[in-house]
Amino acid sequence: MEVKTARFVISNTDVRKCPEGILPEYAFIGRSNVGKSSLINMITQHKGLALTSQKPGKTQLINHFIINNEWYLVDLPGYGYAQRGKSGRENIKRIIENYILGRKQLTNLFVLIDCRHEPLEIDLKFMEWLGENGIPFSVIFTKIDKISKSRLNKNMEIYKNIMYEAWEDLPPMLTSSAETREGKEEILDYIHKINKSL
Numbered sequence: 001m002e003v004k005t006a007r008f009v010i011s012n013t014d015v016r017k018c019p020e021g022i023l024p025e026y027a028f029i030g031r032s033n034v035g036k037s038s039l040i041n042m043i044t045q046h047k048g049l050a051l052t053s054q055k056p057g058k059t060q061l062i063n064h065f066i067i068n069n070e071w072y073l074v075d076l077p078g079y080g081y082a083q084r085g086k087s088g089r090e091n092i093k094r095i096i097e098n099y100i101l102g103r104k105q106l107t108n109l110f111v112l113i114d115c116r117h118e119p120l121e122i123d124l125k126f127m128e129w130l131g132e133n134g135i136p137f138s139v140i141f142t143k144i145d146k147i148s149k150s151r152l153n154k155n156m157e158i159y160k161n162i163m164y165e166a167w168e169d170l171p172p173m174l175t176s177s178a179e180t181r182e183g184k185e186e187i188l189d190y191i192h193k194i195n196k197s198l
Helices: 036-044 086-102 121-132 149-164 184-197
Strands: 006-012 025-030 062-067 071-075 106-114 137-142 173-175
Touching: 025 036, 025 086, 036 062, 036 071, 036 137, 036 184, 086 106, 106 121, 106 184, 121 137, 121 149, 137 149, 149 173, 173 184
Parallel strands: 025 071, 025 106, 106 137, 137 173
Antiparallel strands: 006 062, 062 071
């Protein structure tokens, strides 16, 4: 699939104020500083579509972008950013949970994981929560240009082995690099296939 148009639509903290209609939505989420905004800009080929920042925890709103006038890409706040403070973390948690559990148009949630790190409990628990609530999701391992292919394969294998302890079937797993544009076609084709099946 080719991204011909990508346009910002609305930002808000209330799922009830999200765009009306029945267009499918593909949301992106991950721990703060996982490279979410860079990945969104890469796959849409719009450098400034999602705001990137050196400071973790920048995204604090539900951001809707309409792609090819056919589907929405949704940029969700990152989770687990300790420096927000307890009330800030609780607020972000509420925004995320209300969207994920309350948005009927959510077609797939992409959970982004930095491929350089060993499995973290916060990511594993979040994916477990998604599974318990029947939320369709996929995993994207980001920043694959930062490590060797063998290290990437090893880290992904560790993730799979840990997840198999709690999961019968694993979610689809994709890889990406905002720097080298690896994974762009794979992610867009994945979305295109789902859209065709709706």
